[in-house]
Amino acid sequence: MKHVKAYGTENPNAQLQPLTIERREVLDDDVDIDILYCGVCHSDIHSAHNDWGGSKYPLVPGHEIIGSVTQVGTAVKSFKIGDLVGVGCMVDSCQDCSSCAEDLEQYCENGMVGTYNGKDKHTGKQTFGGYSTNIVVREKFVLRIPENLDTKAVAPLLCAGITTFSPLNHWKIKKGDKVGVIGLGGLGHMGIKFAHAMGAETIMITTSPNKAESAKDLGADDVLISNDNEAMKKHRGTFDFLLNTVPVKHDLNPYISLLKRDATMVLVGAIEPLEPMNGGQIILGRKRIAGSLIGGIKETQEMLDFCGKHNIVSDIEMITMQEINTAFKRVTSNDVKYRFVIDMKSLK
Amino acid sequence: MKHVKAYGTENPNAQLQPLTIERREVLDDDVDIDILYCGVCHSDIHSAHNDWGGSKYPLVPGHEIIGSVTQVGTAVKSFKIGDLVGVGCMVDSCQDCSSCAEDLEQYCENGMVGTYNGKDKHTGKQTFGGYSTNIVVREKFVLRIPENLDTKAVAPLLCAGITTFSPLNHWKIKKGDKVGVIGLGGLGHMGIKFAHAMGAETIMITTSPNKAESAKDLGADDVLISNDNEAMKKHRGTFDFLLNTVPVKHDLNPYISLLKRDATMVLVGAIEPLEPMNGGQIILGRKRIAGSLIGGIKETQEMLDFCGKHNIVSDIEMITMQEINTAFKRVTSNDVKYRFVIDMKSLK
Numbered sequence: 132m133k134h135v136k137a138y139g140t141e142n143p144n145a146q147l148q149p150l151t152i153e154r155r156e157v158l159d160d161d162v163d164i165d166i167l168y169c170g171v172c173h174s175d176i177h178s179a180h181n182d183w184g185g186s187k188y189p190l191v192p193g194h195e196i197i198g199s200v201t202q203v204g205t206a207v208k209s210f211k212i213g214d215l216v217g218v219g220c221m222v223d224s225c226q227d228c229s230s231c232a233e234d235l236e237q238y239c240e241n242g243m244v245g246t247y248n249g250k251d252k253h254t255g256k257q258t259f260g261g262y263s264t265n266i267v268v269r270e271k272f273v274l275r276i277p278e279n280l281d282t283k284a285v286a287p288l289l290c291a292g293i294t295t296f297s298p299l300n301h302w303k304i305k306k307g308d309k310v311g312v313i314g315l316g317g318l319g320h321m322g323i324k325f326a327h328a329m330g331a332e333t334i335m336i337t338t339s340p341n342k343a344e345s346a347k348d349l350g351a352d353d354v355l356i357s358n359d360n361e362a363m364k365k366h367r368g369t370f371d372f373l374l375n376t377v378p379v380k381h382d383l384n385p386y387i388s389l390l391k392r393d394a395t396m397v398l399v400g401a402i403e404p405l406e407p408m409n410g411g412q413i414i415l416g417r418k419r420i421a422g423s424l425i426g427g428i429k430e431t432q433e434m435l436d437f438c439g440k441h442n443i444v445s446d447i448e449m450i451t452m453q454e455i456n457t458a459f460k461r462v463t464s465n466d467v468k469y470r471f472v473i474d475m476k477s478l479k
Numbered sequence: 480m481k482h483v484k485a486y487g488t489e490n491p492n493a494q495l496q497p498l499t500i501e502r503r504e505v506l507d508d509d510v511d512i513d514i515l516y517c518g519v520c521h522s523d524i525h526s527a528h529n530d531w532g533g534s535k536y537p538l539v540p541g542h543e544i545i546g547s548v549t550q551v552g553t554a555v556k557s558f559k560i561g562d563l564v565g566v567g568c569m570v571d572s573c574q575d576c577s578s579c580a581e582d583l584e585q586y587c588e589n590g591m592v593g594t595y596n597g598k599d600k601h602t603g604k605q606t607f608g609g610y611s612t613n614i615v616v617r618e619k620f621v622l623r624i625p626e627n628l629d630t631k632a633v634a635p636l637l638c639a640g641i642t643t644f645s646p647l648n649h650w651k652i653k654k655g656d657k658v659g660v661i662g663l664g665g666l667g668h669m670g671i672k673f674a675h676a677m678g679a680e681t682i683m684i685t686t687s688p689n690k691a692e693s694a695k696d697l698g699a700d701d702v703l704i705s706n707d708n709e710a711m712k713k714h715r716g717t718f719d720f721l722l723n724t725v726p727v728k729h730d731l732n733p734y735i736s737l738l739k740r741d742a743t744m745v746l747v748g749a750i751e752p753l754e755p756m757n758g759g760q761i762i763l764g765r766k767r768i769a770g771s772l773i774g775g776i777k778e779t780q781e782m783l784d785f786c787g788k789h790n791i792v793s794d795i796e797m798i799t800m801q802e803i804n805t806a807f808k809r810v811t812s813n814d815v816k817y818r819f820v821i822d823m824k825s826l827k
Contacts, residue, residue, distance in 0.1 A: 230740060238740045238764055240716075301765075368588075392578060392586045395767075402759030411750030413770030416586055417649075419743075420768045422761030 132156065132254075136478055137263035138452050139191035143181040146456045149478075150189055152259045155251060160270045162210050163202035164218065169261035170195025170286040170445070171471040173317065173378060176459050178248055183402070186248055193261025194220040194246040195289040195472075197282055207270045215282065217274040217435065218266060219289035220425050222246050222258060226271070234429035236272075262452065264478055274432055277439025284444035287317060287470040288435060290425065291445065295322040296434040297426030298374060298397040299329060306330030308371040311355065313386060315342045318376035318400060320446060320469040323349045326374070328441045334366070336373075336386070345468070349446070357385060368416070370394060375401075382406040387418055395419040445470045451477035480504065480602075484826055485611035486800050487539035491529040494804045497826075498537055500607045503599060508618045510558050511550035512566065517609035518543025518634040518793070519819035521665065521726060524807050526596055531750070534596055541609030542568040542594040543637040543820075545630055555618045563630065565622040565783065566614060567637035568773050570594050570606060574619070582777035584620075610800065612826055622780055625787025632792035635665060635818040636783060638773065639793065643670040644782040645774030646722060646745040647677060654678030656719040659703065661734060663690045666724035666748060668794060668817040671697045674722070676789045682714070684721075684734070693816065697794070705733060716764070718742060723749075730754040735766055743767040793818045799825035 132153040139150045157163050175192035177183055196218040200210050210216060223244035224236035236243050244252060247260030259266075276285055295318050304310055310331040312322035319335070326333040327350030335346035335354045343354040355366055363385060370389045373396035380403050386396055387408070398420070413420065426434065438444065446469045450458050458471045480501040487498045505511050523540035525531055544566040548558050558564060571592035572584035584591050592600060595608030607614075624633055643666050652658055658679040660670035667683070674681040675698030683694035683702045691702040703714055711733060718737045721744035728751050734744055735756070746768070761768065774782065786792065794817045798806050806819045 235740070392583070398758050398762060400758075402757070402762055404755040404757050407752040407755055409750070409752050410746050410748075410770065413768065414746060414750055414772050415770070417769060417771050420761065421765060422758065422763070423765050424762050 135264050137191045137259060138455060138478065139189045139259070139262060140179050141189050143179070143186060147179065147262070147459070150191065152189070152191055152263065153256070154265060154267045155254050157202050157204050157267055158253065159204040159206040161204045161267050162200055162207060162216065162270050162273045163265060163267050164196070164198035164216055164273070165201045165265050166196055166198040166261055166263060166475045168197040168283045168286045169193040169473045169475060170290065171455070171458055171462060171473065172290050173462055176462060187257050190248055191259035191262050192247055193263070194218070195286040195291070196246070196261035196266060197276060197286045198266070201265070204270070209270060210273060215276040215278060217276050217285065217289050218246060218261065218268050218272065219274065219293060219431055220246055221428070222249065222268050222272050223252050234427040236427050237425045262455070262473065264475065272428055274428070274435055277435060279439055280442070280444050283449065283472050283474070284447050285438070286472045287321070287445035287447065288438055289431070291317045291321045291470060292438065293426040293431045293434050294318055294399050295374060295376065296325050296437070297430055298399060298423040299325050300430065300433070301423065302372055302395055302397065304329045304331050304372055308332065309334065309369060311336045311370045311373045311389060312376065313357070313373060314376040314378070314400065315339070315346055316376065316378070316465065317470045320349055322374045322376055323351050324443050327351070328437070328443060363389070373397070374399065377401055379403070380405055383408050383420065384412055387412045387420070390416065390418045392416045393418070395421055397421045397423050399423050447472045449474050453477060483612050485539045485607060486803055486826065487537045487607070487610060488527050489537050491527070491534065495527065495610070495807070498539065500537070500539055500611065501604070502613060502615045503602050505550050505552050505615055506601065507552040507554040509552040509615050510548055510555060510564065510618055510621045511613060511615050512544070512546035512564055512621070513549045513613050514544055514546040514609055514611060514823045516545040516631045516634045517541040517821045517823060518638065519803070519806055519810060519821065520638050521810055524810060535605050538596055539607035539610050540595055541611065542566070543634045543639070544594070544609035544614060545624060545634045546614070549613070552618070557618060558621060563624040563626060565624050565633065565637050566594060566609065566616050566620065567622065567641060567779055568594055569776070570597065570616050570620050571600050582775040584775050585773045610803070610821065612823065620776055622776070622783055625783060627787055628790070628792050631797065631820050631822070632795050633786070634820045635669070635793035635795065636786055637779070639665045639669045639818060640786065641774040641779045641782050642666055642747050643722060643724065644673050644785070645778055646747060646771040647673050648778065648781070649771065650720055650743055650745065652677045652679050652720055656680070657682065657717060659684045659718045659721045659737060660724065661705070661721060662724040662726070662748065663687070663694055664724065664726070664813065665818045668697050670722045670724055671699050672791050675699070676785070676791060711737070721745070723747065725749055727751070728753055731756050731768065732760055735760045735768070738764065738766045740764045741766070743769055745769045745771050747771050795820045797822055801825060
């Protein structure tokens with residue numbers, strides 16, 4: 132084990148502060164990564180505060196990691212020292228179940244290992260995330276980063292990016308489809324960029340009229356204000372697909388009415404109990420509600436390559452590691468366009 | 480117009496009683512049908528009592544109709560006098576929208592015409608259902624009944640049958656799939672028969688242990704008692720498909736946990752607001768909730784032909800027209816195995 136610098140919290144009510152953590156020694160198929168940038172995901176805050184239960188302390192968040200390879204194990208084939216790489220929400224899985232066999236490690240039937248607050252398969256100890264100077268990760272879970280992109284703005288692709296790319300990709304969104312992206316935050320802004328790049332007529336659906344211009348700058352063809360009943364009525368039954376990024380309890384019914392027959396709304400944000408859904412709304416039109424969780428490693432690489440090809444990155448605001456507690460507060464009050472990224476030099 | 484005998488109600492609080500109604504004259508593409516049998520659907524009761532709003536009076540229920548052709552219009556090609564035919568929940572649609580073009584008249588974008596409580600496209604008057612001696616229906620909406628089946632037990636196939644066949648058919652249930660049918664009533668008992676006939680491992684899911692034997696007689700391979708937590712845990716994540724026939728507000732969450740990754744639960748019964756669903760339950764496993772409404776005319780004919788081939792009919796209890804008010808009470812208290820069918824001779 133080696134000791135490295137990190138930022139984390141000792142209990143759910145404390146602020147984040149400097150910590151020293153242990154990383155495992157580099158195994159045969161491991162890659163050691165010097166972390167350059169780490170995105171700040173809303174899940175980091177929920178986990179730090181134990182909002183979902185299950186948090187273990189000390190907890191070091193961060194699963195939107197960009198870094199440079201500093202060491203590789205003897206069996207590593209795909210990476211060499213100096214490579215620009217990324218790590219997302221997972222660092223391991225069983226590699227043995229039917230989900231892993233289909234490159235869907237995020238649904239590993241034996242439980243994927245989270246980048247933080249997971250259980251390391253080798254040491255049995257807790258995993259620590261990217262708010263740190265380095266991380267040791269199994270080769271299979273390391274992503275290659277296209278060199279043509281603004282590196283620091285790539286970080287949020289590892290969670291916000293794949294979370295929105297995967298459903299659009301899985302449900303085969305294509306040119307000519309009318310796609311609604313519900314909610315304009317870290318996830319929603321990526322949803323707009325991807326849907327637009329896939330050739331869809333992309334409509335931003337939001338409660339905030341003042342987000343209209345920003346949404347169009349991101350690639351939205353139009354903006355639909357979801358509490359404008361007349362506008363909602365005009366778009367009723369016209370959407371081929373809805374990507375719902377709303378991260379809190381909400382009412383699905385107004386959105387369901389926007390779907391065409393046989394069309395799907397995919398939830399990627401709200402993991403809590405939702406407002407009651409009307410059965411009749413999905414029965415009349417054979418409509419579908421589905422969920423989607425990040426994406427597998429293979430698809431995450433596809434997403435990064437897609438971003439390289441289409442020149443897509445996140446819109447970010449850079450912070451130092453020391454500014455993290457302020458950043459957490461600003462994320463909680465939706466005061467960020469659209470993702471904070473920590474410059475990890477500030478921790479060294 | 481010609482006057483015919485029927486049974487219906489003049490207001491939401493009255494019992495059903497004899498009425499005289501008008502049927503339109505036979506148009507060029509119409510078929511006049513002497514009604515032999517009519518099934519009693521739970522919707523008949525909801526409509527008679529205006530439980531869903533929108534009921535107009537006098538109201539004559541009945542959309543599970545079997546009869547014999549007595550007259551055909553000059554342009555009718557598919558039917559001749561004496562043919563055994565059926566009529567389900569629809570008697571017309573626009574035939575012009577994209578749903579009608581795909582043989583999905585039940586989702587007609589201009590509104591299909593219900594067999595009762597609909598608006599006749601020719602007369603502009605209200606449609607009256609099968610609790611009557613005869614009915615005049617556009618050829619396109621008349622079904623051919625396989626001659627090898629017990630005719631009176633075919634009646635419920637026109638609603639309960641197609642409502643359960645359509646989702647199993649649309650989601651391509653096949654040999655080897657593990658299918659759960661939730662709720663054992665008029666719909667559920669048909670769901671078991673169809674899933675079994677399609678070769679699926681068919682599990683009846685019910686709150687009532689005393690329904691276990693009946694379910695197995697209908698073709699269920701096993702019975703899962705949904706409030707037995709241990710049993711539910713054993714089946715967690717193992718179902719390829721769930722057909723949810725529960726007709727009232729209920730909690731979807733325990734059933735969602737039974738689904739495999741990427742698997743679908745289809746609602747066909749509950750049109751009201753459901754208990755709050757947990758977003759996380761569909762996100763973790765990319766699960767899907769969908770709805771399904773009866774079936775198109777083409778698929779209804781396929782269903783009838785499938786029944787002819789596999790010798791499938793409903794389990795029924797015969798009543799006279801005069802016993803309808805008692806039958807309504809018994810349906811409401813789930814005291815029927817599994818469908819009442821009215822012998823329409825009793826009205827003549």
